[in-house]
Amino acid sequence: MKLRKTLTTVSFIAVFSTAALAKVTYIHAGQLMADPASGQVKNGQTIFVEDGRVLEIRDGYVGEGDVVDLSGQFVLPGLIDAHVHLLHENGPGDKLARVTKTPADWAIEGVPFARATLMAGFTTVANVGDENTSIYALRDGIKAGKIVGPRVIAAGNVISPHGGEGDVFGYRADVTHAIARPNLCSGADDCRRVVRQHIQFGADMVKIVATGAVLSDADAGIDQQFTGDELKAIVETAHALGRIVTAHAHGTAGINAFLEAGGDSIEHGTYLDDSSITLFRENGAYLVPTLLAGATVTEWANKPDTWLSPVTAKKALDVGPKMVGATRRAHESGVKIAFGTDSSVSPHGQNAREFALLVEAGLTPLEAIQAATVNAAEHLRISDEAGRITPGMSADIVAVKENPLKDITSLERVVFVMKAGTVYREP
Numbered sequence: 001m002k003l004r005k006t007l008t009t010v011s012f013i014a015v016f017s018t019a020a021l022a023k024v025t026y027i028h029a030g031q032l033m034a035d036p037a038s039g040q041v042k043n044g045q046t047i048f049v050e051d052g053r054v055l056e057i058r059d060g061y062v063g064e065g066d067v068v069d070l071s072g073q074f075v076l077p078g079l080i081d082a083h084v085h086l087l088h089e090n091g092p093g094d095k096l097a098r099v100t101k102t103p104a105d106w107a108i109e110g111v112p113f114a115r116a117t118l119m120a121g122f123t124t125v126a127n128v129g130d131e132n133t134s135i136y137a138l139r140d141g142i143k144a145g146k147i148v149g150p151r152v153i154a155a156g157n158v159i160s161p162h163g164g165e166g167d168v169f170g171y172r173a174d175v176t177h178a179i180a181r182p183n184l185c186s187g188a189d190d191c192r193r194v195v196r197q198h199i200q201f202g203a204d205m206v207k208i209v210a211t212g213a214v215l216s217d218a219d220a221g222i223d224q225q226f227t228g229d230e231l232k233a234i235v236e237t238a239h240a241l242g243r244i245v246t247a248h249a250h251g252t253a254g255i256n257a258f259l260e261a262g263g264d265s266i267e268h269g270t271y272l273d274d275s276s277i278t279l280f281r282e283n284g285a286y287l288v289p290t291l292l293a294g295a296t297v298t299e300w301a302n303k304p305d306t307w308l309s310p311v312t313a314k315k316a317l318d319v320g321p322k323m324v325g326a327t328r329r330a331h332e333s334g335v336k337i338a339f340g341t342d343s344s345v346s347p348h349g350q351n352a353r354e355f356a357l358l359v360e361a362g363l364t365p366l367e368a369i370q371a372a373t374v375n376a377a378e379h380l381r382i383s384d385e386a387g388r389i390t391p392g393m394s395a396d397i398v399a400v401k402e403n404p405l406k407d408i409t410s411l412e413r414v415v416f417v418m419k420a421g422t423v424y425r426e427p
């Protein structure tokens with residue numbers, strides 16, 4: 001208040017500064033890890049937030065008026081999940097839902113899942129595979145402040161070969177044709193067309209399926225599906241249009257063919273080998289391990305009354321238990337790791353369970369936090385916006401009770417969430 005009076009007497013311009021200053025929120029952080037890249041933790045800090053952005057950070061507790069008291073909490077940047085599917089949760093109803101739900105239904109399904117994700121401390125997600133118009137509507141609704149949810153970087157539907165993992169399975173041929181997603185392509189030229197149109201209709205990034213998948217009811221294994229020519233055409237076209245390309249890939253040949261084509265990141269990466277590791281490092285490509293999905297499908301497949309079909313259950317038991325080992329190997333060899341859960345396989349809002357699994361795979365707690373902040377931001381090309389609490393960044397700030405460097409599972413119990421300066425959850 002004292003500051004306001006002093007400034008208003010100075011000049012007309014100062015009146016404007018005063019108006020701006022009046023909107024400052026002061027966050028008192030008991031412990032603060034502002035930049036996970038260094039991992040430095042400081043006690044008793046004040047974060048100034050103005051117009052949705054971090055203005056500055058000062059030692060000690062300062063400011064009055066709009067003060068958020070997190071003096072008993074550990075404060076860190078909003079978390080980033082680079083692999084979710086916000087419009088559903090997998091279960092026995094999947095096959096029927098595909099022929100009964102409309103795109104409008106899917107978008108509305110996503111509303112509570114988006115909220116649950118944000119409340120769990122995830123202020124940004126990459127949605128890597130969901131119906132185009134539904135996910136774009138959800139993304140844009142959140143951005144416009146009509147719906148509560150994380151910032152969404154949307155890939156729209158996955159791009160897949162005809163008959164490949166991103167096609168549909170288990171229906172009559174005529175039904176299959178009727179409900180096929182629009183992003184199927186065969187041959188390099190056709191794939192260029194699909195990528196261009198996909199970006200035309202709203203994709204922020206491109207997600208392809210380079211190999212078979214666990215949860216598609218297809219008895220076609222888990223290895224390479226697109227040819228090298230197709231992969232090259234997809235990556236070149238997406239890059240020329242300013243988009244990153246990430247690939248769902250389990251089998252070795254598919255992982256390596258995609259990385260050889262210049263791909264930016266691999267989701268899952270179950271059967272990566274030494275050549276994959278070399279390619280990852282040459283490209284500076286990220287691995288998004290999704291260990292929580294591996295753990296979840298393994299759990300399902302091991303149940304005597306599992307809802308998975310025999311074909312799917314077999315693939316789940318093939319892939320699920322191997323994912324921790326693959327991540328360990330990649331991490332030890334210096335492959336960059338970005339945090340991703342494949343939530344929709346596991347329930348939305350439980351994303352932070354991935355942290356403990358990453359630590360089980362050999363990451364230190366700090367490295368696991370880096371995966372979900374600075375690394376995921378770099379992977380998604382949003383380092384100038386998210387991943388750190390430093391001046392100029394979006395004010396995406398979360399807090400937990402216990403220091404996650406001592407107990408990584410404390411991130412499963414987020415007590416405070418701010419996204420772009422708005423508080424969504426308070427202790």
Ligand SMILES: [Zn+2]
Nearest residue numbers: 083085129342
């Ligand atoms: Zn997925």
